Amino acid sequence: MHPPGADTVLIRHGDLNTKSNTVKRYMEGLLVENLEALLAERSIPGEVERRWNRPLVHTDPEAVEAATAAAADTFGVVSASPALTVSTEKARILEALEETAREHYDGGTFAVDARRSDKSLPYDSEDLAREAGTAIWETVEDEFEPEVDLDDPDLTFGVEVREDIAFVYLEQVDGPGGLPLGSQEPVVALVSGGIDSPVAAYEMMKRGSPVVPAYVDLGDYGGIDHEARAMETVRLLSEYAPTFDMQVYRIPGGETVDLLVDEMEQGRMLSLRRFFYRAAESLAERVDANGIVTGEAAGQKSSQTIRNLGVTSRATRLPIHRPLLSRDKQYIVAQAREIGTYTDSTMNAGCNRVTPDQVETNARLKPLLEAEPDDLLERAEEAATQAELVEP
Structure with missing residues (x-):
């Protein structure tokens, strides 16, 4: 499940973050190479962008689920999310969440998981989560009575704001974790x-x-x-x-x-x-x-x-x-x-x-x-x- 128009896969890794910057850079390069090979082997259109901590796969909306599955099969990947990319403007993020709510939120409980890495933005994670929750509530309240559950929601709206771009997503598909294949000896x-x-x-x-x-x-x-x-x-x-x-x-x-x-x-x-x-x-x-x-x-x-x-x-x-x-x-x-x-x-x-x-x-x-x-x-x-x- 993903926001309408999702065309990017947001990738998270785990053990790589415990390495020195030099080793981490090397291992992220291996992860990207292995993911590119998986996409090519499966004939999935996509361009892998190597970003510090968050590699991305840019693909077609029609192929975003297949690209997510390939990312989730890549050793070193902890989780992958099919995501909609928007600007870091809060108004645009809220608009994307409203569109996503209209498409996918049709009952049950919900929560917002908002994270912001750029401290220079004029809002923090708590502000964004609070306003996002309100926007989602108001979007669906005429259709049914929404309910917030921060502990075990039926649907979680994810927002991750980086320095120059924001991602809106609904799921995190588990990957194998571990380290990129080829980073250790055979x-x-x-x-x-x-x-x-x-x-x-x-x-x-x-x-x-x-x-x-x-x-x-x-x-x-x-x-x-x-x-x-x-x-x-x-x-x-x-x-x-x-x-x-x-x-x-x-x-x-x-x-x-x-x-x-x-x-x-x-x-x-x-x-x-x-x-x-x-x-x-x-x-x-x-x-x-x-x-x-x-x-x-x-x-x-x-x-x-x-x-x-x-x-x-x-x-x-x-x-x-x-x-x-x-x-x-x-x-x-x-x-x-x-x-x-x-x-x-x-x-x-x-x-x-x-x-x-x-x-x-x-x-x-x-x-x-x-x-x-x-x-x-x-x-x-x-x-x-x-x-x-x-x-x-």
Whole structure:
């Protein structure tokens, strides 16, 4: 919902404001570049204006909602509002609010949220909010009895007055927040056909890290459906990052999985994870990435107890980032739905068939090393050298 004639998207960011001016300027530049790429990828007309604290998208009234949605998908953006731009003259602002009220206010409670950044203007935020409330009231009072609710209104009229321009808006569409993509170093993202790993990759992207997706081919324990699910989630993630190449590295792992199933019972899943981590480390060296991201959450599976995570993590010298570590499954599922990567969780994933009847929840490193194949980590390094790029 937006004021009639809205042709601008007002963009707000959060964590960027905690940075030094030099870093903030750099990150705002990245945010603008990423937003321009999203607009172009979606064929949305719009010109991004880089303003200190408030980047703007100038677009056509017919495209303002689509441009707002693109802004709200841009990492680093806290919220975006489709807005009508007017002069800073109070009379013109009030006139725009009256027009907006006639178009959209048809009952219920309302409030005015007015902010003024230019202290030289002949009115302050309280004056503007008070007069705006009166103007809106008088505009609709012949149609129905308006009601003010400053705590939880049904409709909020927003006004933001900058040095040379004012914005009138009705909604703030939530963005992902975080930092602009590309402001941090890349990481290798271990992706599977499940729900958790793409959400974890998205969370790292939200903190500014481009991801290099890696899928371990489990051979007979994976299959076409398992791989297709992984590729589809990466394709969906790539829609948030049109300026970055998100081809998937497919790492062959079928022979090693067969070996683990044949030779190991207790601790098999832990050794398989160790294989994943070492392969990801080797791939990271190849693509100049600086860490590994997984969808693991503490205690969610037997292999993800805190002790087991500690044991498996020793397979790599790189940091393993686990953004979902403390998240409940319900949160992860909801996030997957929100970003569009949720798939049918009841579909069999091949790795489930690798799980032994007797699982290990309290592993020790020495017994695990004695039980697993001596060349497991060498196999992982070799598999990484054989990784092939696959278009998602």
